[in-house]
Amino acid sequence: MKNRIFGQVLKSLILVAVVASTATAAHAAEATSSSPWAGVGGSLGGLLLGVIQLVVGLSLAAFSINKGLALLSRLLGGIDIWGEIKAKNVAVALLAAGVVISYTRVISGGIDAMTRSLLTLGASGVLNGVIGLVAGVINLFVAIAVASFAITVVFRVMDKLTVGIDEKAEFKANNAAIGVIYCGIMIGVSSLVAAGVTGIGSGVSLFLNALVTAFMA
Template sequence: MILLTAVVGIIQLIVAVILAVVALYIGFSVFGRITGDVDEQKELAKGNVAFGIVVAAVFVAIAVVVQSGITGIAVGVSKASAVGLMSVDGLTIIGIAIIQLVLGVLLAIAAIYLALTILDKLTTGLHEFEELKKGNVAVALEMAGVIIAVALIIQSGIVGITAALG
């Protein structure tokens, strides 16, 4: 039984690492679409601290959401092992947990995009991404706060889904 638990734990770790890398890649790619004609990598390479703050906030936000989803997968694997990992019920439970994680990441990315779009509309006299290109740290902190706040709210939803499945 201890060996099975260790193997399940190692598999969960591997899945978590893979999903984290994929989610961060997707998040950075989507962020690139949000910024429009700004070359994020170029801004980071020239040491634009403001851009670095916002990119870091995107990564933290995605990590918060992925962490919640991984917790859901851990709960799912534990339940699946109780009914048999390879049984129909066990595979269904694991499948639901993975779908929950994927939906959580997609919702987080969509919510960050929506929040930044709404922020742009609310601050009519301010063009956030132009300010970031200029290195405006105040705007970067504002955007980072919005991004992280949205992630924390999404995380609560994912935790709620995990609890409901429990």
């Protein structure tokens, strides 16, 4: 399942790079042409880029749900998340919702960085697309790794702060209050982490751009 999702994402990223290159070339042609149709190619390329990015986002959404819930199950001692939800365990349902939202918010930072990598790197043509593709893949893997790490850290920190509370037991006992607070903490922390991922993405893009410029000089 995970390999299939990643395969779909990588194929989509390749298409993104090709379309970005086409859009860049069309935009350059527009700048040197006075034809009223000059902007059509660039606009179409931008539209196709948006559609492909949507496909990437949907593929990553499926991955985020599976990965987030699997991580949550491990952190709660291997409980069956869907089994608890089927049993109307509101606490686990709230926590699961918070984890999925957190995962998707952090990974969205990687997608945003990928978009800006493809559109703003200083190279041209196919080279621009290839560099953007590499930067985008790096950004997404960083985002996925950071998302898992951040959720794990939140659990570890909260476990240290709430010495008198057995969180795993409370979740299994359907304590909705602890589900609410954990859900809120997850979503809040994810906003900060997502901003950090976006910053890392910008740094990766700038580094690759400078590296290629240095080699081509």
